[in-house]
Amino acid sequence: MLGPGIAAYLILSVVLFATGAFGVLIRRSPLIILLALELMLNAGNLALIAFARQLGNADGQIFALTVMVVAAAEAVLGLGLIVAVSRKRVELDVDRLTSLRG
Amino acid sequence: MEVVLAASASNILVWFVWIAAALALLASGVAVVLFANPFFSALALIGNLASLAVLYLLLAGEFVAGAQVIVYAGAIVIMFVFVLAYLGGRADAPWAGGPTLQNVTAIVAAAAIALEVIVVIALKAGDDLSNTAQVTGAFGSPAQIGELFLSNHLLAFEVTSIVLLVAAVGGVILGSAMPTSDDEEEAA
Numbered sequence: 001m002l003g004p005g006i007a008a009y010l011i012l013s014v015v016l017f018a019t020g021a022f023g024v025l026i027r028r029s030p031l032i033i034l035l036a037l038e039l040m041l042n043a044g045n046l047a048l049i050a051f052a053r054q055l056g057n058a059d060g061q062i063f064a065l066t067v068m069v070v071a072a073a074e075a076v077l078g079l080g081l082i083v084a085v086s087r088k089r090v091e092l093d094v095d096r097l098t099s100l101r102g
Numbered sequence: 103m104e105v106v107l108a109a110s111a112s113n114i115l116v117w118f119v120w121i122a123a124a125l126a127l128l129a130s131g132v133a134v135v136l137f138a139n140p141f142f143s144a145l146a147l148i149g150n151l152a153s154l155a156v157l158y159l160l161l162a163g164e165f166v167a168g169a170q171v172i173v174y175a176g177a178i179v180i181m182f183v184f185v186l187a188y189l190g191g192r193a194d195a196p197w198a199g200g201p202t203l204q205n206v207t208a209i210v211a212a213a214a215i216a217l218e219v220i221v222v223i224a225l226k227a228g229d230d231l232s233n234t235a236q237v238t239g240a241f242g243s244p245a246q247i248g249e250l251f252l253s254n255h256l257l258a259f260e261v262t263s264i265v266l267l268v269a270a271v272g273g274v275i276l277g278s279a280m281p282t283s284d285d286e287e288e289a290a
Contacts, residue, residue, distance in 0.1 A: 001234045002109075003116030003160060007227040011220055012124050012157070016131050018216035023135030025208035029194045031140045031186065035147055038178070039131055042154055045166075053161040056235025058246055061166050062255050065247070068173050069262045073269035075178045079185045080276030086189050093194075 001053070009050035017043035028093045030085075034078045041071045120160060126153035138194060144182045151175045163242045 016039060023036030045064040052060025086092060126149060133146035151174045158167035223231070240246055251259045 002113045003120045005227070005232060006234060007223050007231045008120070008124075009157065009161065010223050010231075012127065014216050014219040014223070015128060017219075018212040019128070019131040019135055021215055022208050022212035025211060026205050027135070027194070029140060031182070031189075032135075032143050032194075035134050035140075035143050035182065038147060038174075039134060039150065042151070042174075045170075046154060046157060049158055049161050049163045049166060052163070052242075053237070054231065054234050056237050056241065058242055058250055059254070061163050061242055061247060062250050062258065064163075064166055065169060065251075066258055066262060068169060069265060072173060072178055073265050075181060076269045076273040077276065079181060080273045083185060083188065084276045092189070 006050050006054040010047055013043045013046040013050065016040075016046065028095055030078070030082050030092055030094055030097075033094065034075065034082075037078075038071060038075070041067060041074075116160060119156065123153045123156040123160075126150075127157070141183070141186050144179055144186060147182075148175050148179050151179070161242075162237055165242060165244045165247045 020036045020039030020043060023039065024033050027033050027036065045067055048060045048064045048067070052058055052064075082092065085097065090097065130146045130149035130153065134143045134150060137143045137146060151170060155167040155170045158164075158170060
Protein backbone atom coordinates (compact mmCIF):
# COMPACT_ATOMS: atom_id res chain seq x y z
CA MET A 1 0.00 0.00 0.00
CA LEU A 2 1.39 3.38 -1.03
CA GLY A 3 1.60 6.26 1.40
CA PRO A 4 1.11 6.09 5.16
CA GLY A 5 -0.03 2.90 6.88
CA ILE A 6 -3.41 2.18 8.42
CA ALA A 7 -2.26 3.45 11.85
CA ALA A 8 -1.92 6.99 10.45
CA TYR A 9 -5.52 6.91 9.19
CA LEU A 10 -6.74 5.60 12.54
CA ILE A 11 -4.92 8.37 14.45
CA LEU A 12 -6.47 10.94 12.09
CA SER A 13 -9.86 9.36 12.74
CA VAL A 14 -9.55 9.52 16.53
CA VAL A 15 -8.36 13.14 16.45
CA LEU A 16 -11.41 14.02 14.33
CA PHE A 17 -13.66 12.12 16.75
CA ALA A 18 -12.17 14.01 19.71
CA THR A 19 -12.72 17.32 17.88
CA GLY A 20 -16.39 16.41 17.38
CA ALA A 21 -16.81 15.30 21.00
CA PHE A 22 -15.23 18.58 22.13
CA GLY A 23 -17.70 20.49 19.97
CA VAL A 24 -20.67 18.61 21.41
CA LEU A 25 -19.44 19.40 24.93
CA ILE A 26 -18.74 23.13 24.58
CA ARG A 27 -21.33 24.45 22.11
CA ARG A 28 -24.77 25.61 23.18
CA SER A 29 -26.46 25.95 19.79
CA PRO A 30 -28.20 22.64 18.92
CA LEU A 31 -27.41 23.24 15.23
CA ILE A 32 -23.66 23.22 15.84
CA ILE A 33 -24.00 20.24 18.15
CA LEU A 34 -25.60 18.37 15.22
CA LEU A 35 -22.71 19.43 12.96
CA ALA A 36 -20.19 18.19 15.55
CA LEU A 37 -22.13 14.90 15.74
CA GLU A 38 -21.67 14.56 11.97
CA LEU A 39 -17.92 14.99 12.54
CA MET A 40 -17.96 12.12 15.05
CA LEU A 41 -19.93 9.85 12.69
CA ASN A 42 -17.50 10.63 9.89
CA ALA A 43 -14.54 9.81 12.14
CA GLY A 44 -16.14 6.41 12.74
CA ASN A 45 -16.60 5.97 8.98
CA LEU A 46 -12.93 6.75 8.35
CA ALA A 47 -11.87 4.08 10.84
CA LEU A 48 -14.28 1.54 9.26
CA ILE A 49 -12.94 2.19 5.76
CA ALA A 50 -9.32 2.09 6.97
CA PHE A 51 -9.94 -1.34 8.54
CA ALA A 52 -11.76 -2.52 5.41
CA ARG A 53 -8.64 -1.62 3.39
CA GLN A 54 -6.33 -3.29 5.91
CA LEU A 55 -8.26 -6.57 5.94
CA GLY A 56 -9.01 -6.46 2.20
CA ASN A 57 -12.68 -7.02 3.02
CA ALA A 58 -15.30 -4.60 1.67
CA ASP A 59 -17.82 -5.35 4.46
CA GLY A 60 -16.42 -2.34 6.33
CA GLN A 61 -17.36 -0.10 3.41
CA ILE A 62 -20.91 -1.49 3.48
CA PHE A 63 -21.03 -0.61 7.19
CA ALA A 64 -19.79 2.91 6.42
CA LEU A 65 -22.53 3.39 3.79
CA THR A 66 -25.15 2.24 6.31
CA VAL A 67 -23.76 4.73 8.86
CA MET A 68 -24.14 7.43 6.19
CA VAL A 69 -27.84 6.57 5.78
CA VAL A 70 -28.37 6.67 9.54
CA ALA A 71 -26.54 10.03 9.66
CA ALA A 72 -28.91 11.39 7.02
CA ALA A 73 -31.95 10.18 9.01
CA GLU A 74 -30.48 11.66 12.20
CA ALA A 75 -29.89 15.02 10.52
CA VAL A 76 -33.49 15.12 9.22
CA LEU A 77 -34.99 14.37 12.63
CA GLY A 78 -32.55 16.62 14.52
CA LEU A 79 -33.24 19.57 12.22
CA GLY A 80 -36.99 18.85 12.40
CA LEU A 81 -36.82 18.96 16.20
CA ILE A 82 -34.83 22.21 16.12
CA VAL A 83 -37.38 23.82 13.78
CA ALA A 84 -40.24 22.58 16.00
CA VAL A 85 -38.52 24.00 19.10
CA SER A 86 -37.87 27.34 17.44
CA ARG A 87 -41.58 27.57 16.52
CA LYS A 88 -42.31 27.68 20.23
CA ARG A 89 -40.27 30.92 20.36
CA VAL A 90 -37.85 29.24 22.75
CA GLU A 91 -34.24 30.37 22.65
CA LEU A 92 -32.07 27.76 20.89
CA ASP A 93 -29.70 27.02 23.76
CA VAL A 94 -29.32 23.44 24.98
CA ASP A 95 -28.54 24.66 28.50
CA ARG A 96 -31.99 26.26 28.68
CA LEU A 97 -33.96 23.51 26.94
CA THR A 98 -34.49 21.51 30.10
CA SER A 99 -38.17 20.63 29.74
CA LEU A 100 -39.76 18.44 27.07
CA ARG A 101 -43.32 19.34 28.08
CA GLY A 102 -45.16 20.66 25.02
CA MET B 103 15.28 0.35 -11.74
CA GLU B 104 12.80 2.49 -13.60
CA VAL B 105 9.91 0.59 -12.03
CA VAL B 106 11.36 1.20 -8.54
CA LEU B 107 11.78 4.90 -9.30
CA ALA B 108 8.21 5.14 -10.58
CA ALA B 109 6.94 3.35 -7.46
CA SER B 110 8.78 5.71 -5.12
CA ALA B 111 7.60 8.75 -7.09
CA SER B 112 3.96 7.68 -6.77
CA ASN B 113 4.59 6.90 -3.09
CA ILE B 114 5.81 10.46 -2.54
CA LEU B 115 2.75 11.74 -4.41
CA VAL B 116 0.40 9.69 -2.22
CA TRP B 117 2.16 10.95 0.92
CA PHE B 118 1.81 14.52 -0.33
CA VAL B 119 -1.92 14.10 -1.04
CA TRP B 120 -2.41 12.38 2.32
CA ILE B 121 -0.71 15.18 4.27
CA ALA B 122 -2.71 17.86 2.42
CA ALA B 123 -6.00 15.99 3.01
CA ALA B 124 -5.15 15.31 6.68
CA LEU B 125 -4.32 18.96 7.39
CA ALA B 126 -7.49 20.11 5.61
CA LEU B 127 -9.52 17.52 7.56
CA LEU B 128 -8.24 18.61 10.97
CA ALA B 129 -8.34 22.35 10.20
CA SER B 130 -11.91 22.21 8.89
CA GLY B 131 -12.96 19.99 11.82
CA VAL B 132 -11.66 22.56 14.31
CA ALA B 133 -13.32 25.31 12.23
CA VAL B 134 -16.72 23.53 12.42
CA VAL B 135 -16.46 23.43 16.20
CA LEU B 136 -15.06 26.92 16.85
CA PHE B 137 -16.79 29.23 14.31
CA ALA B 138 -19.25 31.44 16.14
CA ASN B 139 -21.59 31.69 13.14
CA PRO B 140 -23.37 28.36 12.39
CA PHE B 141 -23.43 29.21 8.68
CA PHE B 142 -19.62 29.22 8.51
CA SER B 143 -19.57 25.98 10.51
CA ALA B 144 -21.80 24.33 7.90
CA LEU B 145 -19.50 25.58 5.13
CA ALA B 146 -16.43 24.27 6.99
CA LEU B 147 -18.19 20.88 7.21
CA ILE B 148 -18.21 20.75 3.38
CA GLY B 149 -14.39 21.12 3.40
CA ASN B 150 -14.21 18.42 6.04
CA LEU B 151 -16.33 16.03 3.94
CA ALA B 152 -14.32 16.75 0.79
CA SER B 153 -11.01 15.96 2.49
CA LEU B 154 -12.55 12.78 3.94
CA ALA B 155 -13.57 11.77 0.41
CA VAL B 156 -9.92 12.17 -0.69
CA LEU B 157 -8.82 9.89 2.17
CA TYR B 158 -11.48 7.32 1.19
CA LEU B 159 -10.08 7.33 -2.35
CA LEU B 160 -6.58 6.66 -0.98
CA LEU B 161 -8.09 3.72 0.95
CA ALA B 162 -9.57 2.28 -2.28
CA GLY B 163 -13.13 3.25 -1.34
CA GLU B 164 -14.22 4.75 -4.64
CA PHE B 165 -17.94 4.24 -4.24
CA VAL B 166 -17.96 5.43 -0.62
CA ALA B 167 -16.03 8.56 -1.61
CA GLY B 168 -18.60 9.37 -4.30
CA ALA B 169 -21.54 8.62 -2.01
CA GLN B 170 -19.92 10.75 0.70
CA VAL B 171 -19.80 13.82 -1.54
CA ILE B 172 -23.31 13.29 -2.94
CA VAL B 173 -25.10 12.36 0.30
CA TYR B 174 -23.28 14.59 2.77
CA ALA B 175 -22.13 17.65 0.84
CA GLY B 176 -25.03 17.45 -1.60
CA ALA B 177 -27.91 16.67 0.73
CA ILE B 178 -27.18 16.92 4.45
CA VAL B 179 -25.16 20.16 4.41
CA ILE B 180 -27.67 21.78 2.05
CA MET B 181 -30.43 20.82 4.52
CA PHE B 182 -28.42 22.46 7.31
CA VAL B 183 -27.99 25.59 5.23
CA PHE B 184 -31.74 25.75 4.51
CA VAL B 185 -32.60 25.40 8.20
CA LEU B 186 -30.00 28.07 9.07
CA ALA B 187 -31.52 30.37 6.48
CA TYR B 188 -35.00 29.68 7.91
CA LEU B 189 -34.02 30.22 11.53
CA GLY B 190 -31.53 33.02 10.86
CA GLY B 191 -28.27 31.63 12.23
CA ARG B 192 -27.51 33.39 15.48
CA ALA B 193 -23.87 33.65 16.47
CA ASP B 194 -22.96 32.00 19.72
CA ALA B 195 -19.33 32.52 20.68
CA PRO B 196 -18.04 29.45 22.49
CA TRP B 197 -15.30 31.39 24.28
CA ALA B 198 -17.31 34.43 25.32
CA GLY B 199 -16.61 35.31 28.94
CA GLY B 200 -13.32 33.45 29.26
CA PRO B 201 -12.75 29.74 29.85
CA THR B 202 -15.45 28.28 32.05
CA LEU B 203 -15.28 25.05 34.02
CA GLN B 204 -17.37 23.36 31.31
CA ASN B 205 -14.93 24.38 28.54
CA VAL B 206 -11.87 23.22 30.46
CA THR B 207 -13.53 19.90 31.29
CA ALA B 208 -14.51 19.49 27.63
CA ILE B 209 -10.88 19.96 26.53
CA VAL B 210 -9.65 17.45 29.12
CA ALA B 211 -12.33 14.89 28.15
CA ALA B 212 -11.68 15.21 24.40
CA ALA B 213 -7.91 15.01 24.90
CA ALA B 214 -8.38 11.93 27.10
CA ILE B 215 -10.41 10.12 24.40
CA ALA B 216 -7.82 10.98 21.73
CA LEU B 217 -4.82 10.04 23.88
CA GLU B 218 -6.35 6.76 24.99
CA VAL B 219 -6.97 5.49 21.46
CA ILE B 220 -3.66 6.83 20.11
CA VAL B 221 -1.79 4.88 22.81
CA VAL B 222 -3.66 1.70 21.86
CA ILE B 223 -2.93 2.24 18.14
CA ALA B 224 0.76 2.92 18.90
CA LEU B 225 0.95 -0.32 20.91
CA LYS B 226 -0.64 -2.30 18.07
CA ALA B 227 1.01 -0.50 15.13
CA GLY B 228 4.02 -2.82 15.10
CA ASP B 229 2.35 -6.20 14.60
CA ASP B 230 -1.22 -6.52 13.29
CA LEU B 231 -1.75 -3.07 11.80
CA SER B 232 1.37 -3.09 9.61
CA ASN B 233 0.20 -6.11 7.55
CA THR B 234 -2.06 -4.53 4.97
CA ALA B 235 -3.87 -6.85 2.58
CA GLN B 236 -3.19 -6.67 -1.16
CA VAL B 237 -6.30 -5.62 -3.04
CA THR B 238 -7.15 -5.54 -6.71
CA GLY B 239 -8.60 -2.61 -8.63
CA ALA B 240 -12.11 -4.03 -8.17
CA PHE B 241 -11.95 -3.49 -4.38
CA GLY B 242 -14.52 -0.89 -3.32
CA SER B 243 -15.84 -0.44 -6.85
CA PRO B 244 -19.57 0.20 -7.33
CA ALA B 245 -19.89 -3.31 -8.81
CA GLN B 246 -18.46 -4.97 -5.71
CA ILE B 247 -20.46 -2.80 -3.29
CA GLY B 248 -23.66 -3.46 -5.22
CA GLU B 249 -23.04 -7.19 -5.24
CA LEU B 250 -22.39 -7.24 -1.48
CA PHE B 251 -25.47 -5.15 -0.76
CA LEU B 252 -27.69 -7.49 -2.75
CA SER B 253 -26.19 -10.74 -1.41
CA ASN B 254 -24.57 -10.85 2.04
CA HIS B 255 -26.03 -7.57 3.29
CA LEU B 256 -29.51 -7.72 1.77
CA LEU B 257 -31.21 -7.35 5.17
CA ALA B 258 -29.22 -4.19 5.98
CA PHE B 259 -30.09 -2.84 2.53
CA GLU B 260 -33.83 -3.41 3.05
CA VAL B 261 -33.82 -2.09 6.63
CA THR B 262 -32.12 1.05 5.29
CA SER B 263 -35.18 1.79 3.17
CA ILE B 264 -37.46 1.48 6.22
CA VAL B 265 -35.16 3.76 8.26
CA LEU B 266 -35.28 6.40 5.52
CA LEU B 267 -39.08 6.10 5.22
CA VAL B 268 -39.56 6.51 8.98
CA ALA B 269 -37.16 9.48 9.02
CA ALA B 270 -39.02 11.11 6.13
CA VAL B 271 -42.41 10.65 7.84
CA GLY B 272 -40.95 11.91 11.13
CA GLY B 273 -39.47 14.95 9.41
CA VAL B 274 -42.83 15.80 7.85
CA ILE B 275 -44.63 15.42 11.19
CA LEU B 276 -42.06 17.53 13.06
CA GLY B 277 -41.99 20.15 10.34
CA SER B 278 -45.74 20.37 9.71
CA ALA B 279 -47.53 23.33 11.19
CA MET B 280 -48.53 22.11 14.62
CA PRO B 281 -50.81 24.49 16.54
CA THR B 282 -48.47 26.22 18.97
CA SER B 283 -49.58 27.96 22.13
CA ASP B 284 -48.89 31.31 20.43
CA ASP B 285 -51.14 30.45 17.48
CA GLU B 286 -53.93 29.47 19.86
CA GLU B 287 -53.55 32.76 21.70
CA GLU B 288 -53.66 34.67 18.43
CA ALA B 289 -56.80 32.77 17.37
CA ALA B 290 -58.51 33.39 20.71
